[in-house]
Amino acid sequence: MKTYLKFGILMTVIIGSLVWLAAGGISDSKMYYRTISELQQMGNTAAGQRLRVGGDVEQGSILKNGSQTTFVLHQGPQTLKVVYDGADPLPDTFKDGAQALADGRLGPDGVFEAKKIQAKCASKYEQKPQQKGLSHETPATKVTSITNGSGRAS
Amino acid sequence: MENLGALSILLAFCFAVFAVVAAVAGKYAKRPFLVVSAERSVYAAWGLLTLASGLLIDALVSGDFRLAYVAAHSNRAMSSIYKFAAWWGGQEGSLLLWSWLLATYSAIVVFTNRRKFRNMMPIVIAIMMTTLAFFTSLIAFVISPFNVLMAGKGPIDVGDGQGLNPLLQWWTMVIHPPMLYLGYVGFIVPFAFAMASLITKQPGEGWIHTTRRWAIVTWLFQSTGVMLGMGWAYTVLGWGGYWGWDPVENASLLPWITATAFLHSVMMQEKKGMMKVWNMVLVSATFLLSILGTTLTRTGMVASVHAFAQSPIKPHFTAFLLVSLALITYVIVKNLPYLRSESRLESVVSRESSFLFNNLILLASCFAVLWGTLFPVIMEALTGEKETIDAPYYNKVNIPIALFLLFLTGVGPLIAWRKSSLDSLKRAFLLPAAVGVATIVALVASGVRHFEATLAFGLCAFVTATIVSEFWKGSRAIAAKEQIYLPRAAFELTWRNTRRYGGYIVHMGIVVMFVGFAGSAFNLRETRNVGLGQTARFGHYDLKLLNVNDGQNDDYEFSKATIDVLRNGRSIGELTPEIRLYKASQQQNSVIGIHRALNEDLYINYSGVLADGSKATFQLYQFPLVSWIWIGYWVLLSGTIVCLIPSKARLQYARTEVVGIASIPQTVKS
Numbered sequence: 001m002k003t004y005l006k007f008g009i010l011m012t013v014i015i016g017s018l019v020w021l022a023a024g025g026i027s028d029s030k031m032y033y034r035t036i037s038e039l040q041q042m043g044n045t046a047a048g049q050r051l052r053v054g055g056d057v058e059q060g061s062i063l064k065n066g067s068q069t070t071f072v073l074h075q076g077p078q079t080l081k082v083v084y085d086g087a088d089p090l091p092d093t094f095k096d097g098a099q100a101l102a103d104g105r106l107g108p109d110g111v112f113e114a115k116k117i118q119a120k121c122a123s124k125y126e127q128k129p130q131q132k133g134l135s136h137e138t139p140a141t142k143v144t145s146i147t148n149g150s151g152r153a154s
Numbered sequence: 155m156e157n158l159g160a161l162s163i164l165l166a167f168c169f170a171v172f173a174v175v176a177a178v179a180g181k182y183a184k185r186p187f188l189v190v191s192a193e194r195s196v197y198a199a200w201g202l203l204t205l206a207s208g209l210l211i212d213a214l215v216s217g218d219f220r221l222a223y224v225a226a227h228s229n230r231a232m233s234s235i236y237k238f239a240a241w242w243g244g245q246e247g248s249l250l251l252w253s254w255l256l257a258t259y260s261a262i263v264v265f266t267n268r269r270k271f272r273n274m275m276p277i278v279i280a281i282m283m284t285t286l287a288f289f290t291s292l293i294a295f296v297i298s299p300f301n302v303l304m305a306g307k308g309p310i311d312v313g314d315g316q317g318l319n320p321l322l323q324w325w326t327m328v329i330h331p332p333m334l335y336l337g338y339v340g341f342i343v344p345f346a347f348a349m350a351s352l353i354t355k356q357p358g359e360g361w362i363h364t365t366r367r368w369a370i371v372t373w374l375f376q377s378t379g380v381m382l383g384m385g386w387a388y389t390v391l392g393w394g395g396y397w398g399w400d401p402v403e404n405a406s407l408l409p410w411i412t413a414t415a416f417l418h419s420v421m422m423q424e425k426k427g428m429m430k431v432w433n434m435v436l437v438s439a440t441f442l443l444s445i446l447g448t449t450l451t452r453t454g455m456v457a458s459v460h461a462f463a464q465s466p467i468k469p470h471f472t473a474f475l476l477v478s479l480a481l482i483t484y485v486i487v488k489n490l491p492y493l494r495s496e497s498r499l500e501s502v503v504s505r506e507s508s509f510l511f512n513n514l515i516l517l518a519s520c521f522a523v524l525w526g527t528l529f530p531v532i533m534e535a536l537t538g539e540k541e542t543i544d545a546p547y548y549n550k551v552n553i554p555i556a557l558f559l560l561f562l563t564g565v566g567p568l569i570a571w572r573k574s575s576l577d578s579l580k581r582a583f584l585l586p587a588a589v590g591v592a593t594i595v596a597l598v599a600s601g602v603r604h605f606e607a608t609l610a611f612g613l614c615a616f617v618t619a620t621i622v623s624e625f626w627k628g629s630r631a632i633a634a635k636e637q638i639y640l641p642r643a644a645f646e647l648t649w650r651n652t653r654r655y656g657g658y659i660v661h662m663g664i665v666v667m668f669v670g671f672a673g674s675a676f677n678l679r680e681t682r683n684v685g686l687g688q689t690a691r692f693g694h695y696d697l698k699l700l701n702v703n704d705g706q707n708d709d710y711e712f713s714k715a716t717i718d719v720l721r722n723g724r725s726i727g728e729l730t731p732e733i734r735l736y737k738a739s740q741q742q743n744s745v746i747g748i749h750r751a752l753n754e755d756l757y758i759n760y761s762g763v764l765a766d767g768s769k770a771t772f773q774l775y776q777f778p779l780v781s782w783i784w785i786g787y788w789v790l791l792s793g794t795i796v797c798l799i800p801s802k803a804r805l806q807y808a809r810t811e812v813v814g815i816a817s818i819p820q821t822v823k824s
Contacts, residue, residue: 092741
């Protein structure tokens with residue numbers, strides 16, 4: 001029986017430390033999913049929390065300047081200005097009208113500072129807005145200046 | 155044609171249901187003709203699903219755009235290979251592929267075992283056909299791949315389709331889903347045999363011998379599928395990585411983890427008659443996680459950029475999972491006395507206990523990943539609050555687990571069964587431990603200050619040393635005895651016990667992969683704006699933007715940058731990252747420029763042009779050692795193939811208690 005006791009103790013130690021690590025990992029990387037209106041009602045309590053906000057990218061709102069991208073998310077009548085300054089390229093699927101998820105924190109000025117953007121194409125059967133394709137003089141709202149990234153297909 | 159396709163799926167469903175009823179009734183009513191008819195309906199179901207798949211492929215390739223599925227996933231401009239791949243490009247088609255693969259496996263199982271296991275086979279057939287009935291019912295009644303686009307009362311032909319998602323138009327993506335499915339679906343075979351042997355209370359470990367090769371082959375398919383997914387994420391997606399802990403990636407990893415645990419712990423049952431309940435749990439868990447994986451990828455249960463949108467089949471999958479879970483639990487609990495262990499654990503420092511730890515750790519990792527993946531679902535059900543966790547959580551839990559596993563990979567094979575004395579431990583581990591410590595000291599001395607990565611490299615060196623010393627000792631003995639050269643002796647050694655030495659090669663592959671994973675601790679990334687003719691300094695490279703070309707072809711418009719890569723003033727090649735805009739789907743896709751080398755990859759994503767048109771923007775990455783991951787896979791592949799080759803002399807799987815005299819070393823170890 002001694003062997004089983006020893007074994008049991010070792011197992012408990014291992015499992016215990018893993019649970020401890022996992023608990024730490026959860027509190028480090030836990031994110032609350034908020035709608036835009038919930039976010040605006042939160043006021044000061046929102047500051048500092050890790051949040052994930054979802055919505056549709058407003059037509060023509062994407063502006064790029066170097067590595068920084070700003071755009072507006074809307075969900076019904078509510079809108080939220082988002083600024084993304086991450087090192088990773090934006091997903092291919094991120095464009096006007098796409099459904100996007102922004103992970104980050106709400107800044108003091110009410111602008112959402114995103115660290116990560118995920119995007120999903122609007123439904124395939126929807127009529128696409130007119131797009132001009134790739135061209136170099138076009139401003140940042142056009143496809144050419146928006147980049148690729150973690151937009152993964154099925 | 156669509157009517158014929160839908161009809162054959164419907165008939166396949168009927169045959170599957172009939173096979174279940176006939177097999178069970180035939181067994182318990184002792185009517186052999188019913189069992190034979192069940193076997194024949196397995197073949198019939200396979201034939202019908204083959205026909206349905208053929209019809210769908212024909213519609214995709216010839217461009218029958220009356221069909222909703224074809225219109226959504228194919229178009230005229232795509233090359234034939236992608237038209238074929240569109241078979242699994244969408245939900246309906248991929249479920250048809252699932253069903254067809256399952257039917258194929260079932261037909262092979264029935265054919266190869268038609269004269270064996272008279273007692274057990276009806277149950278095997280019933281289990282596999284129940285699963286097939288579930289999957290075919292989905293494509294027969296809920297989401298048919300043969301639906302016709304309708305406008306008002308008549309069908310319409312849209313002329314051209316949307317095309318396969320451009321991100322999927324890539325060679326690895328053509329084989330990635332079928333590989334994963336071959337792995338997912340294939341594990342149903344060991345599962346069905348395990349359950350059948352439990353239900354019919356087969357004496358001995360017959361099901362393990364029968365399904366050992368199945369388990370290894372399907373495990374190889376799973377590994378290949380996961381690797382192809384990683385390679386695709388790295389080369390095509392261009393977000394600068396190969397693993398992002400996305401729910402769908404996790405879904406493909408979960409059954410792989412339990413399958414790996416199963417392949418190890420099943421040896422305990424074979425050799426010592428231990429861990430029988432555990433093996434039943436593992437093989438069932440792998441089956442359930444395969445179904446769960448399909449659920450996650452195919453029903454949008456967890457929000458993921460991968461997943462298909464919310465789909466009507468979610469409740470069906472949930473119900474199937476819960477019912478299977480309940481049934482499996484019932485069968486295992488009811489038969490617990492039959493699963494009693496034949497020997498006991500004798501020491502904490504023994505092969506047995508290293509297997510137990512290996513299993514425990516793999517399961518812990520599996521549980522952690524599963525918990526993270528289902529966290530949003532669980533938390534919403536419990537608190538009503540929408541919460542989610544991401545990469546830092548997974549890394550925090552899985553890095554220590556991975557390091558411990560790596561350690562066990564080195565330790566496990568060298569510890570003796572039953573009990574290891576301190577003396578034998580010293581003999582076996584002194585040299586490898588010294589190699590490991592020396593590696594760590596050398597790395598720290600040369601200025602590496604990353605704790606986990608240094609430890610990982612040290613452990614890699616340690617495991618490599620144990621594996622090399624095993625080959626060295628064995629081949630030297632043979633070389634001396636048979637008077638042959640060492641390389642031939644090593645070959646002879648491997649051939650005499652392919653399972654053991656093939657397993658070592660697989661372990662070596664894992665070690666090589668870990669070198670690659672550890673390299674990611676030193677990744678470098680930067681975003682740069684570069685004008686035409688200008689040079690940017692990045693890491694130890696000078697990158698000169700030569701030109702940017704725009705153009706178009708039938709399929710897409712493109713903008714292509716040409717960059718000269720210089721190192722120490724010398725050009726080492728040109729990279730041409732590119733942005734494409736696919737005409738049919740109006741979707742954008744970037745082609746990454748990668749300069750691959752053993753020590754590191756230079757990885758460039760072209761992300762567009764600044765608003766004033768003066769400069770182009772690039773994301774630059776330096777990924778040390780990433781190629782080792784892909785090399786590790788090839789080592790793993792060759793090791794697995796060695797495991798599958800029959801050993802030169804047929805080994806008898808004697809239990810250690812019997813062969814404890816250790817007179818025939820090859821049969822005792824491994």
